Amino acid sequence: MLDGLVKWARGKSPWVCHLNCGSCNGCDIEIVAALMPRFDLERFGVLLEGSPRHADVFLATGPMTRQIRDRVVRVYEQAADPKFVVAVGTCGVSGSPFYPGYNVLGGVDAAIPVDMYVPGCPARPDAISYGVLRLLATLDPKAEALVKEIEERYDTEGLVYTPEEMAQQRDPVEGARG
Amino acid sequence: MAKLSFPVGPQHPALKEPENLRFTVDGELVVDADIRIGYVHRSIERSCSERNYVQDMYLCERVCGICSNAHTLCYAMTCEKLADIEVPERAQYIRMLMHEFERIHSHLLWLGVAGHEVGFETLFMYVWRDREIIQDILEMVSGNRGHYAMTTLGGVRYDITPEMADRIREGLKVLRQRAERYADIATTEATFLKRASGVGVASGEVCRSLGAAGPTARGSGVPFDIRTAFPYLKYHTVEWQVRTSELCDVLGRTLVRVLEVIDACDICLQALDIMPEGDIQARFPRKVPEGEAIARVEAQRGELIYYIRSDGSDVPARVKIRTPTLANLPVSLEMLRGGQIADIPIAFASIDPCFSCTDRMVVLDDAHTGEARQMTWPELVKLGRQR
Numbered sequence: 001m002l003d004g005l006v007k008w009a010r011g012k013s014p015w016v017c018h019l020n021c022g023s024c025n026g027c028d029i030e031i032v033a034a035l036m037p038r039f040d041l042e043r044f045g046v047l048l049e050g051s052p053r054h055a056d057v058f059l060a061t062g063p064m065t066r067q068i069r070d071r072v073v074r075v076y077e078q079a080a081d082p083k084f085v086v087a088v089g090t091c092g093v094s095g096s097p098f099y100p101g102y103n104v105l106g107g108v109d110a111a112i113p114v115d116m117y118v119p120g121c122p123a124r125p126d127a128i129s130y131g132v133l134r135l136l137a138t139l140d141p142k143a144e145a146l147v148k149e150i151e152e153r154y155d156t157e158g159l160v161y162t163p164e165e166m167a168q169q170r171d172p173v174e175g176a177r178g
Numbered sequence: 179m180a181k182l183s184f185p186v187g188p189q190h191p192a193l194k195e196p197e198n199l200r201f202t203v204d205g206e207l208v209v210d211a212d213i214r215i216g217y218v219h220r221s222i223e224r225s226c227s228e229r230n231y232v233q234d235m236y237l238c239e240r241v242c243g244i245c246s247n248a249h250t251l252c253y254a255m256t257c258e259k260l261a262d263i264e265v266p267e268r269a270q271y272i273r274m275l276m277h278e279f280e281r282i283h284s285h286l287l288w289l290g291v292a293g294h295e296v297g298f299e300t301l302f303m304y305v306w307r308d309r310e311i312i313q314d315i316l317e318m319v320s321g322n323r324g325h326y327a328m329t330t331l332g333g334v335r336y337d338i339t340p341e342m343a344d345r346i347r348e349g350l351k352v353l354r355q356r357a358e359r360y361a362d363i364a365t366t367e368a369t370f371l372k373r374a375s376g377v378g379v380a381s382g383e384v385c386r387s388l389g390a391a392g393p394t395a396r397g398s399g400v401p402f403d404i405r406t407a408f409p410y411l412k413y414h415t416v417e418w419q420v421r422t423s424e425l426c427d428v429l430g431r432t433l434v435r436v437l438e439v440i441d442a443c444d445i446c447l448q449a450l451d452i453m454p455e456g457d458i459q460a461r462f463p464r465k466v467p468e469g470e471a472i473a474r475v476e477a478q479r480g481e482l483i484y485y486i487r488s489d490g491s492d493v494p495a496r497v498k499i500r501t502p503t504l505a506n507l508p509v510s511l512e513m514l515r516g517g518q519i520a521d522i523p524i525a526f527a528s529i530d531p532c533f534s535c536t537d538r539m540v541v542l543d544d545a546h547t548g549e550a551r552q553m554t555w556p557e558l559v560k561l562g563r564q565r
Contacts, residue, residue, distance in 0.1 A: 019189070020196050022218045024534045026243020026324040028194065029287060033313075033323075036306035050191020066562035068188065068196055068217045075189050097237055101221030102558040122243060122324040 010056045010082065011140025013045030014132065017055030017079070021072050021108055023062025026122035027089035031059050034125035041129055052078045057132055058085045060112070063095035064105040076112045084115045084135045089123045093166070117161040131160040181209060188217050192523050194291075195533045199526075203519060211514040213507060219537040221558070226497035231257055231331060231466060234494060238484075241499060242535040243324050244287065247280045248477035249499075250329040255410065255473035256484040257331055261466045266457040267412075269333035271449050274411040275346075276319070276328050277475070278442040278449075282353065283312045284478040285435040285442075288530045289360060292432060295524040296373035301363065308356045311349045318342060333459030343450050354443040361436045364429065374429040378513035378525030381426050388512065391505040392480025393438065394529045397431030399424045404476035416448040428528045435530075465492045477502055479530050501535035 018031055035041050035048055049055050052075045064072065076085070087108040090096050095106040108114050118131040130150070137144040150156065161169065181204050188196035196217035202210040222241055226234045238253045239246045251273055258265060265273075286309040293301030313323050319338060320326035328334055338346070364370060380390070382399040395402055403420045405413045421437040423430035468490040474483045480502025487496040506529040513525045539558075543550050553561075 018194075020194070020218075022196070022220055022534075024240050024243040024246075025195065025532060026240070026246070029243065030324065033306065033310075036310075037303055038307065038310045052189070062218070063220060065217060065220060066559070067219060071188050071196070071217075091240075097240060098220040098222065098225065101225050102555055103219050103221045103562040121240075121322075124323065 006082070007139050011136050011143060013047065014056045014136060015047045015049040015054055016057045016059050016132065017049050017052050019052075019058045019060040019072060019075060019085075020068075021060055021062040021092070021111070022065035022068050022104075023089065023091060027061040027092070027120075027128075030122045030125050031061070031088065031128060034128050039125045039129060041132075046129075046132065052076070053080065055079050056083060057135065058083065058112075059088050059128065059132075060085055060108040060114070061088045061092050062108075063091040063098045064108060064110045066103050066105060069105060069111045072108075072111050082139075085112055086116045086118060086128070086131050086135065087114045088118050088128055088131075090119050090121045093117045093119050093161075114163060117163075117166050118159075119161070127159050130156065134160055134162075195531075197531075197533050201514075201519075201522070206519050208514050208517050208519060208522065211511045213511060215507075215533055216537055218534045219539060219562070220534075221539075223497055223499060223538060224558070227494055230464075230492045231462075231494065234497065235329075235331065236327065238497070238499070239325055239327065241501070242532055244284050244532060245280065245477045245479065245482070245535065246325050247276050247328060248475055248482055250327070251277060252473050252475045252477075252482050252484045253486075253497075254329050254331055255475065256471050256486045257462075257466065259471040259473060260469055260486060260488050261463055263332050263460050263462055265333055266460055267454050268337075268456045269458045269460075270411050271453040272334045272336075272338055272458060273329060274413065275338070275446055275449055276316075276326065276334070277411065278446050279312060279316055279319075281442045281478045282439050283309060283316065284530075285439045286312065288435060288527075289432065292374075292428075292524065292527060293370075295527050296370065298367075298370055298373075301360075301370070305360065308353060311353055315346050315349050318345065330459065330462075332462035333457070335459075337458050338450075338453075347447060347450060350443045350446055354440055357436055357439040357443065361433065361440070364432050364436055371429065373521075373524060374432060375425075375427060377428045377521045378517060378528050379427050380509050380513050382424075384512055385509055388508040389505050390480070390509040390529075391502045392476070392478070393431055393434045394480065394506045394509060396420065396422045397434045397528075398426040399430075404474050404481050408474060410473075410475060412449065413445075415452060416445050418445050428524055431528045465490065466494070479503055479532060479535075480505060499538060501532070501538075503529070503532045503536040504538070506531070507536070 092108045098104045116131045118127050137147045183202045186199040187193050198214040200212045239250045241249050290302045290305035320328045385395045385398040401420050401422045418441045421434050423433050466488045470487040472485045483500040485498040486494050489495040510529045
């Protein structure tokens with residue numbers, strides 16, 4: 001029963017925590033812009049939370065630098081389950097264009113598991129919010145219905161990628177096999 | 179009471195970027211402050227000497243997501259000096275427009291964050307709403323909300339059509355009014371004055387001796403601006419003035435930034451009227467002649483310097499970036515000392531710190547023997563792993 005309650009609460013009001021893994025601030029300000037009057041995600045219950053212990057969704061930006069890696073893993077472990085990680089921006093997806101620098105390990109998934117990839121340089125606020133909504137659809141039937149409606153009305157091709165789709169993108173042969 | 183030392187960061191609710199601040203406090207008073215940076219070091223300078231001049235342009239743009247246009251502008255100016263290329267007049271005007279658009283967007287962003295840091299959330303929301311006007315303009319002109327990729331070697335990539343110019347004028351007029359309103363709020367609103375006045379004090383003398391740059395220095399009455407001290411682009415053809423404030427505190431820096439937004443609107447409106455017709459791009463050679471060059475621009479946070487050494491190939495031998503936040507960090511620590519704990523966020527934010535800009539690496543020559551040192555790739559990796 002408790003599981004059901006947690007699932008219900010998180011699907012309705014996800015608290016997001018911004019995780020900077022060595023980002024250039026481009027995606028970070030777009031995340032803030034998504035919460036500001038124009039896009040205003042707060043009306044849907046999304047709240048930007050400073051503490052990882054209270055967070056449900058991590059919005060992780062930037063290429064994973066060697067210096068930040070251990071700290072990011074520690075912060076990730078502090079969050080309570082179920083937790084999601086959204087890799088925001090092309091750097092978060094693959095580390096590009098800084099990869100392969102001596103201090104860059106690659107994308108966010110070089111350190112922590114990622115549940116949704118939002119490419120873009122910087123990722124657009126609407127794409128970030130759509131990525132979060134897609135994740136919530138796995139918890140909340142209402143969000144699932146909303147995603148279906150959005151997909152019927154708008155072209156969402158290439159806006160966000162699930163881990164499976166991303167594996168397919170990275171290595172078409174391997175991805176199809178796996 | 180015993181002195182207490184505590185760390186803040188790298189991941190902390192009050193910080194927008196990973197950096198580690200260490201404070202020593204005596205009760206509520208901050209006695210000492212120190213900073214450790216390096217979490218956002220992305221080996222950009224090293225990568226620059228592996229890619230060609232055009233590729234580096236896009237890499238340098240991604241040094242910072244807020245002042246990306248200043249970085250490409252400064253990089254392109256350095257390369258053009260090396261290759262001795264004259265940029266067409268119209269392209270220079272468009273570059274100046276983009277430079278000022280970015281200043282508006284960055285200063286408004288900062289004003290919102292400052293409002294947030296002092297607990298004035300209404301200001302935060304209002305400013306970020308108005309900031310969308312300039313974001314729309316930037317998107318209309320360049321096609322992207324950030325990392326505009328507008329500047330290219332020898333000119334700019336897109337032209338500004340008359341229809342665009344009309345929409346820019348409309349937007350800027352609204353923004354100018356809003357900026358005047360914010361200047362009014364900053365000088366009259368009691369809640370803001372209480373949190374900003376007399377907080378984070380750094381005298382003009384301290385700013386000079388520690389080498390502060392940009393609005394941080396101008397907020398302490400140091401009238402230094404690269405746009406007038408070492409003129410570039412077309413700033414001499416439009417009317418504007420260097421804004422300074424003698425207040426030397428957070429309020430002074432806020433006023434300078436808000437007035438600069440108003441000035442930037444004026445500069446853009448004038449430039450749109452006097453912009454000549456013509457080409458927007460000069461031909462740039464693939465290989466750049468041997469030599470070295472330096473260029474400096476007034477980015478929104480202060481003076482930005484690029485140094486490039488060319489060995490005659492299509493890949494630069496060395497690209498060195500020196501960003502304004504690095505110049506402002508010593509003075510920011512000075513501001514924190516002697517202040518209250520509650521004032522740390524706003525005092526530190528008042529220099530508009532950007533650590534993704536700042537995280538460069540320097541290898542010093544041995545001071546005793548004068549021997550030049552070099553680091554190999556494995557050594558760099560090892561250094562990156564170090565705590």
